[in-house]
Amino acid sequence: GAVVSQHPSWVICKSGTSVKIECRSLDFQATTMFWYRQFPKQSLMLMATSNEGSKATYEQGVEKDKFLINHASLTLSTLTVTSAHPEDSSFYICSADVGAMVEMNTEAFFGQGTRLTVV
Amino acid sequence: RKEVEQDPGPFNVPEGATVAFNCTYSNSASQSFFWYRQDCRKEPKLLMSVYSSGNEDGRFTAQLNRASQYISLLIRDSKLSDSATYLCVVNGPDKIIFGKGTRLHILP
Numbered sequence: 001g002a003v004v005s006q007h008p009s010w011v012i013c014k015s016g017t018s019v020k021i022e023c024r025s026l027d028f029q030a031t032t033m034f035w036y037r038q039f040p041k042q043s044l045m046l047m048a049t050s051n052e053g054s055k056a057t058y059e060q061g062v063e064k065d066k067f068l069i070n071h072a073s074l075t076l077s078t079l080t081v082t083s084a085h086p087e088d089s090s091f092y093i094c095s096a097d098v099g100a101m102v103e104m105n106t107e108a109f110f111g112q113g114t115r116l117t118v119v
Numbered sequence: 120r121k122e123v124e125q126d127p128g129p130f131n132v133p134e135g136a137t138v139a140f141n142c143t144y145s146n147s148a149s150q151s152f153f154w155y156r157q158d159c160r161k162e163p164k165l166l167m168s169v170y171s172s173g174n175e176d177g178r179f180t181a182q183l184n185r186a187s188q189y190i191s192l193l194i195r196d197s198k199l200s201d202s203a204t205y206l207c208v209v210n211g212p213d214k215i216i217f218g219k220g221t222r223l224h225i226l227p
Contacts, residue, residue, distance in 0.1 A: 034214070034215060036217075041222075042219065043206060043217050043218060043219035043220045044163065044206070044217045045217075046214060046215070046216070046217075049214065091160070093162055093163075095215070108153075108165075108208070108210075108215055110162040110163055110164075111162065112161075112162055113160075113161070113162045115160065
């Protein structure tokens with residue numbers, strides 16, 4: 001199946017700093033990637049949909065100025081958590097759209113996830 | 120009504136038992152449906168796709184009822200290794216929506 005690589009797998013940062021998370025599709029081109037956040041014992045919550053070459057679409061309640069998404073190429077999307085605070089500590093996962101996945105009814109392919117801890 | 124709803128559990132069942140999960144979805148235009156399994160601190164992994172005709176993979180059986188807008192997953196002869204969170208995933212019409220997941224603990 002398609003491979004999605006997410007990096008880093010875990011990161012600890014100081015409050016007020018910014019953290020960048022990368023999501024790469026290794027053997028296919030992803031026109032769309034989805035970014036999720038998961039707090040302990042909760043489900044994945046969609047944060048935003050990242051579209052190559054255009055602005056990301058953010059879900060209600062997600063601050064677009066705090067969670068910057070860049071999808072400059074068909075194989076790379078990045079999520080930058082700006083001015084991170086302890087409440088941003090969470091598990092962040094990306095998933096890639098394999099050829100208009102939503103229309104083609106195919107499964108979602110996930111990165112390994114990034115565990116962010118802000119201290 | 121939430122877009123995708125699941126019983127959060129936890130379900131604590133003895134090894135060897137049969138366990139069933141249900142999931143309901145609100146958007147009748149949803150196009151495809153999946154069950155994912157997520158182990159603690161790991162990414163979700165596809166367990167099964169769900170079709171109207173029903174599909175079976177070993178001890179796992181998934182079923183979709185479009186008229187009632189619900190999806191089910193049945194695990195027979197449960198193993199200790201089945202302990203995980205099971206996520207119902209609904210695809211479309213324009214995004215992927217996850218249920219909150221049902222935690223399953225298989226007891227020895």
